[in-house]
Every structure is written in structure tokens, then in C-alpha cells.
Amino acid sequence: MWGRILLCPAIGVRVLSRRHLFTMQLKTKDFQSLFTDGLNGIAGLFEKNQFELRIAGGAVRDLLSGKRPEDVDFATTATPEEMKKMFQAAGIRMINNKGETHGTITARLHNENFEVTTLRVDVQTDGRHADVEFTTDWQVDAERRDLTINSMFLGLDGTLYDYFSGYKDLQNRKVRFVGSASLRIQEDYLRILRYFRFYGRVASEPGEHDPETLEAIRDNARGLASISGERIWVELKKMMTGNHAAHLVELIYELELAQYMGLPPEGNVEEMKRVWHCAQSLSPKPMTFLSALLRSMDDVDKLDLRLRISKEEKTLGLFLVKHRRDLVKGQDDDNRLRPYTDLIIDSREVDIQNKICELLKYQGEEKLLAEMTSWSIPRFPVSGHDLRKMGITSGKEIGTTLQGLRDTWKKSRYQMDKEELLSTLN
Template structure:
């Protein structure tokens, strides 16, 4: 496949052209790999571009040294990655490889020149794509059950990639969904922080309403800190109304919660930021009151009023806390401190 898109053409810098020419001169193949291919296929310019090659790390080092090209950051060399610097750009190039003795974190590697063999070690077809492949379906490479058991976070990566690549909802392979459902409990062992990173990205992608409903139906949500009786109907309604307005991930997810306690339980599991937790609680506690003005359906007055009231409440709580702190200081002084001394404790 040859790409003529503006996104692809924008990558063809002097550095990349020089890199490609060097590999061609030495009769090695060089291809863009993984996530960058996904971005190019959906019309997005990649932020980071990884390269795969048939050259071994030793062959790359010899080639770069002969050409007088600087190499930096050799930490990835044992896994086949060499980083070269051309025209003030860094290019990370990795030798095709096979992984052995995988335990979810560590692997011994063996280099290969066969593209299909390298693809088999990757978790999803999106990550196993090279620049000469075009496929808008997401599935696991090889056995879905095996890929998931190697790292249960791949369950959420599947849904995130689906939302970024597939044009229509509902185009899932039954075998993939069966493997995900069978391994749902494995998410219990994944840290909440990692789950929230993947979930946030999914929530701002395409088909998020379909995907969250599907995840709930497959029994994933209880292992992610989300309520087992989540409000699917409200969630889908909010998603449809918010389309095109770029809502925050938590704005959408909050519609799934039926009660404020659901937010607290979610936070215990996912460790979201204070701002995200506060937003979720605000929406859950006040959504019934945030109705539109009957005389002006497009008015934002009820929403701005609630924001102002919320800020006023925060101010009152802070003042109350400060007064209590001063009261404690005064008591510790055996009630001897005067006004000026107490004011010196006030944090301006």
C-alpha cells in the first residue's frame, strides 16, 4: 500500500528521507510500525513514529557509524532498538524479533527477518500493522485468550483501539468477545491508575456509548470500580447529546453513576484526580436540578448558577476551616493570644 495523504507526506522530513536512503543502500527493509500506522489510516498525523527493520542492532550500529550518524540512548539495544539522530531528529528503529519467556513484564528476544513472525508477538492487529497493511478491524494476534492472559490490560486496549479505528459500532468478532468475557476477572489485578488511563482515552473516542454498554454487558465494569447497576440509558442519552462538544471523560462517565456513593467507590479503585472526582459528584448530585429554563431552552443560566453556588460553598467551607484552625491555636495558647497574634497565623 502506498500512502499519498497529507498526513503521511508531512512525515517525509530530510531526516526520514536520509534514514530511508541509508537502509535501502545497505539492502535492509525499513517500515513504519504500530500506532503510527493506525493514526495514518484514520487520517491523523502521528505524534510519535516507530520503525521496524530487518537489520540487526549490530548491523544498524555499523551502518550508522560508517555514515557518521550519531546514536543516542542505548538502553533499548538488548531488545533490538537503536536510536539514530539525523538532521536534528531522533529515529527509533527496532529489529524484527520474537519474544520468549514472557511473564507479562519481561521477555528474552531473538531477532528475525520475517515480518509475519514479528507481528505474531504483538497483542492486537492494530499494533501488528506495518505500512503496507490496511485493515480497520481490531482483533488479537493469534489466541485472544493467550494475549489477554499475558496482560489483562489488553482488554481495555482492545476497546480503546476499536473506538479509534473501526468506522461502525458492533463489528466485533464473537471469539474476541468470548475471550474478553472469560478473562474479565483478570482486570481485578490491574492497577486502577492503568485502567483509568485506558478508560479515559476510550471515553473520548468514537462509539464510546456502545463500547461502555458492551463492557458492562460482558461483566467488566465491577472489576474496574464501576457500579454493577450502572445507568445505561442515561449514559447513552448523555453521549448522544454531547457528541460534537468534546466533553471531558468524567462528564460522560458520570451519567453511568446512579448515586454519589458510586463516585466514591470508583475513586477508591481508579484513583482519579480531585478535579475529576469533584466533577463527577457535582453532576451526580445535581443533574436532576440542572434543567433548562422553560422560557429559553438554550439558556445556560441554571448551569452557571450551580457553578457559582458551588464556588460560594467552597469559600464558606474554607473560611470555616480557617476559623477552626485559629480556635485550636488560641486554645493551645491557654487563651492568651491577642487578635494580632492570631491574625499572624492566617495564610493569605
């Protein structure tokens, strides 16, 4: 049976949808574990008022993948006003209803939050935001979602509702847009990066993309320029902690997306691939991996200007770019950790030991990383007060003497105590 023809005014594209509903029953332990007192209370309320309530989006994908979802979102045929009246009548508290204009009401019951969104259709989009209308048609809501694996619903009786072969794609580890890739991307250009992120989660091998999808991404690359840096950075970080991250970043450059995302136009892709190969098993931070693309500290500043990375992320990027080459060679096996420990002792940087650990991940130094993780920063045993007691009163002389003693202490591998160090001054 053919569905209705929809018009998206901002894009001017007509979408002819065909109903092809696939259903099955899901009765896993992860699914059953969701039914807390809070959910049972919410579900009973919707049933009593004759509104449908289903689990939506990513939680369905996770359950079908054998995972217990961390967050569960719900969709319903009830409008926001109907939900508010229903919750108020039942004495259920509602919180943070900033999403009400897009149909989302958050209810709190038994110390749990339940985010419930009215079925909707995007009637007008500008590539970043959408004006919506509410509907009671589950397929119409599924049509506006980005990827087939994110467009499924799960009834509270365990019935899967799949209109666009999302379950089959999940089984085959395929990532596809719902309907036209270009249309879905033009509704929100951030979906380009969501495609990459979910490819890293779902696909078993790099490089198994549909050519038409990549062409649609290339054709719409410029749209990323209109997306805020904060949103881009959120997706990039998630992408870089998934599978195939090096392949996906390389693809970003091949499809000419980097220039619109704040990444350096001449990013060091080969260095990035090397670092990924060496570091992926060590769980590096996203900034550690991304730093491999950056050729200079100026690139870190430009990245921050576009993506609005945190202060901690920026200082880590600057640290890695500065030190990734100067602490690698020149030490025998017994002293390979020494340049890193010396840098910690000499540095005034905040969180220096964690930065060193990220540097060791960058360099693929698994053994040194284990040693550094268990190493405790020793305390320099001499103070200016100790020198004043010995009759040294000049501030300049105290500073020079302390530095000399610190150098002696470092050469002893931090073993000399206060008395031994002070004895060297006699």
C-alpha cells in the same frame, strides 16, 4: 508455505503460523510528507549499513486510512547494539533509551526523534510484561502484535507488508486479533480494552463483533484485575472519545469486565446511554461521560482508588454527580442560565466555569452551553474596605452585610454598581 511452530512458555500454547504475505504500493501525499531531512538521514544510514527499516504499527494503519500519523514508529532488523554503534559512528545523538531491553533505541536528528525497535518475539509473558528475543523475521514480529490492523509494516519505498489481512480488515472496518484472540489477550490483558478502543475507531456500526472474540474477552475478564489502574484509565479515556462509546461501555458490563476495572458493579448504564446520546456532539471530557455511570459521590472515590485518576478528573466527577440534577428545572426560558451563573458567582471551586460547561454537556444543553462559553464572570463591586469607610467595623457585621449586598447584586443580574449597592444600606 508453512512457518515455524512457536512456543509461548508462560501460556503453554503452540502457534502454527502460515505465511500469507500481501503487498501493495502506497504513494500518498501523507506518506511522502513524512520524508523530512531527519528521516532521510536515518533511512540512508540504515541502508548504508544494510539493515532493513520499515514504518510499523499504528502509523501504517493511519496512512492506509488516509490520515497523516501524529507519531511514527519504526522497526528494523538491526539489534540495539548494532543501532547504537551505527548512530555513534555517525555522530547521531541517542536519548531516553529506557526501552533498550525491549529493543527500542531513540535517535535524534535535525530536531526530530526517531524511535526504532528491533524485530522481536515474546518468548514469555505473564499477562502484563513480556521477555523478548530479537529476530530478523518480519512475520514473527507481526505475529506477536495485538490486532491485524496494527500488525502491518510499510517500507520506505511505499511497499506495504501485510501478513494477517490487516489491510482487508481495515477496508471492511473489521477489528480482529492476530491469530487466537485468547492467546493475544493472555499475553497482555490490556488488549481487551485496546480491542474496544480500536473498534470505536474503525468499525462503522456498533455490535458487529465476532462472537468468538467476545467469548474470549469474557473468558479472560479476570486478567484485567492484574493490570494497573493507570493503564486501564488511559485506554478507557481513549475509548470514550471515539465512536460507539456507549455501546462499548454497555458491552463491558455485559461481558462482566466492570468489576475488574474499577467501574461500579451496579453502574447506571441507562443514564450513561442517555448522556452519550445527548452529549456526544458536544465533545465532553471522558470523565463527564463516565460520571453518568456513577450513582453517588462514593462511587467517584472508589473509581479513583482503582484507576488513579487525576485530581482535576476527580473533582469534576464529584461536581457532576452533586449538581447534575439540581440545576435543570424550574426556570423560564429567559432565566435558564441563571442557576448556573449564580453557582459560579457563589462558588469557591477552582475552574468552576469549565466545570459548569461540562455539566451543561452532560445535560445536553447545547444552547445554554454556547451562552455559558461566551459569558464573562462579573466582578462583585463592593469590598470590606468600602464598608469600613462607611463606619462598619465589626468583622462579623462586614461579612453579613457583604453577603446581603451580594444577594441584591445577583437579583439585579449583576447590573448594580458600587454606588447603587451601597445606597441600599442607607
